[in-house]
Amino acid sequence: MAASKFKMFKSLYLKDLREARVEVLIVAIATLVSILWIFAKTEGDSRMIIMVPAVALMGLAGFLPVITSFRILGREWGQNTIYLMMSLPVSGTMMLGSKLLVLLSEYLAGTLLVGTISSIAIIISFPDLLPELNRQADLILMTKILISLYAASIAAIVYLFSCSFLSQLFGKLFSRASGFITLVVFLLLLFGPGKFSPELGWNLHYQATDIASSIAFIWIYVGITLVLALLLLAASVWIWERKMEL
Amino acid sequence: MxxxxxxxxxxxxxxxxxxxxxxxxxxxxxxxxxxxxxxxxxxxxxxxxxxxxxxxxxxxxxxxxxxxxxxxxxGEDKRQEMAQEMANTIIEQFISQMRSLGYEDRTILAMLEKHLEDLEEDEEVDRV
Amino acid sequence: MIEFRQVSKRFGSVVALDGVDIHFPQGSICGLFGPNGAGKSTIMKLITGINYPDQGEVMVRGAAPKAQRQLVAYLPEVDHLYPWWKLAQAARFMSAFYPDWDESRYKGLLSFLQLDEQMVIGKISKGQRAKAKLLLVLSRRAPYLLLDEPFSGIDLLTREEIANALIEGYREGEQTMIISTHEIDEVESLVDRVVFIEQGRIQLQDDAEQLRLKRNQSLVEIMKEVFRNGSQQV
Missing domain, CATH: 1.10.10.10 (Winged helix-like DNA-binding domain superfamily/Winged helix DNA-binding domain)
Structure with missing residues (x-):
């Protein structure tokens, strides 16, 4: 039984992965083209300009999965495949879980692609940079900071996906103004928590007196965000399993 | 079929x-x-x-x-029994339908004979 | 066995079903007959568990429909398959979810319906797509088969093929099949039980042969009469 549950999850995941394919390809091509273009046009120190497209593409790699999150669910209704999905003998957790994993895969693939390609480009352009850094700074600490920041971005994007799922499913409960309701709920979920606890964020910032505690606070932020995301996902699953009708 | x-x-x-x-x-x-x-x-x-x-x-x-x-x-016995039964059913249906149209039994018989004669003639013509 | 007890369902201000009691006996092929908008699709969706009754209850083999989804093979009226799927991909997908998937039956039906595994669902004709949907449903040995308007918008020849495939694949006694259609003459000799529905109400449900015996009428004639009378009552 466990094996077949895995098979079901895999089938759902692979089916939806198709929706993310194009986006990852766009990010990869844009990264390669812009970096090769800079390599062709510049020399020496001016190559530091690579950082500009790298940051922009990071933004793109983070933004596209949010678009996908609306398409990956909305399309099921658009193509009537929702009839197939809802008649399958699987739980809402598996259904939404597989879609979430696809989106996460897209985010990871996109950001890691941009990160890796631009890092390699910079290391090639400035061979002295790495040994220099090693001498002047604590590489291990830097890695820790990078990892915690990346984890924070992952938590944030998972929260975004959860907002997207919940707002869409909630909108589907209404036959009229479904899109508008989705938009309002999405914005509420996105900015609501920040409005309710504006002090929490600032307190975290001010109490961080050294880098180590900053990192610790980032991890607390990651934890809180993920818990909130899980709550929204649980609500989405509940709507999918108990309330959704066609 | x-x-x-x-x-x-x-x-x-x-x-x-x-x-x-x-x-x-x-x-x-x-x-x-x-x-x-x-x-x-x-x-x-x-x-x-x-x-x-x-x-x-x-x-x-x-x-x-x-x-x-x-x-x-x-087998043969059963076959004859079934033939008889089916024939009876058809005849009964015929009679009851004719009666329901208001024909008297004598008329029904006469019409049936006439009809069979006509059919016979037709078939003879066909054969020639 | 599928049982509807006093089931009502409305969509907004539209009453789709109005306190209906229906009994679909085990092992029968039931025709669900009625004009467009009579409530046929709603009945199908309630059995599949993608609609919930406002009142009353629906039981599939003694349990709520949602818990019995693995027993039901559902062919909705809409095209519910991914247009980019090849038939082979769709088949592999289905087989991952249903242990009753029968690969040899699938291969057999594929040639019986003159379909090719490499066909892309979004690129084939309407008739072929209808056959593709049927193929995926019939390749399962599902105890319950729900076919919502399997003949709609399909040419006569294909209709005949579909009807033949239904008989070919049917397993007496084991399978309960419900076919909804407003084109009764296609299934006249295919169904052994009939449910006539109009404006969300059941006008008549009975054994098909009993009805013929009692009324000396074909199902098509019975429907005309039932719905004429039904409308007069309203």
């Missing part, structure tokens, strides 16, 4: 086999199609065919031997 959709289909299936037996196209020991084959052949609900076959077994027309198929069971 085309069925009359205003009559129970299983009865029409039974009648079809009855006619086959009466005309001696089906003889005792002959194998008839399996229920599944027959359903596909005449494009009828397999449950309806099953009902017809079960009824035919009850009537002693056929028997199903496990793993071998369904065979005609009706």
């Amino acid at each position: 085309k069925f009359d959709n205003s009559q129970p289909i299983y009865m029409q299936i039974i009648d079809e086999f009855k006619k086959g037996i009466i005309r001696a196209e089906l003889k005792a020991g002959d194998k008839i199609p399996s229920q599944r084959e027959y359903a596909q052949m005449v494009k009828v609900n397999p449950n309806t065919v099953q009902r017809a076959y079960r009824e035919m077994e009850n009537l002693g027309m056929v028997e199903t031997l496990r793993g071998q198929g369904t065979f005609v069971r009706a």
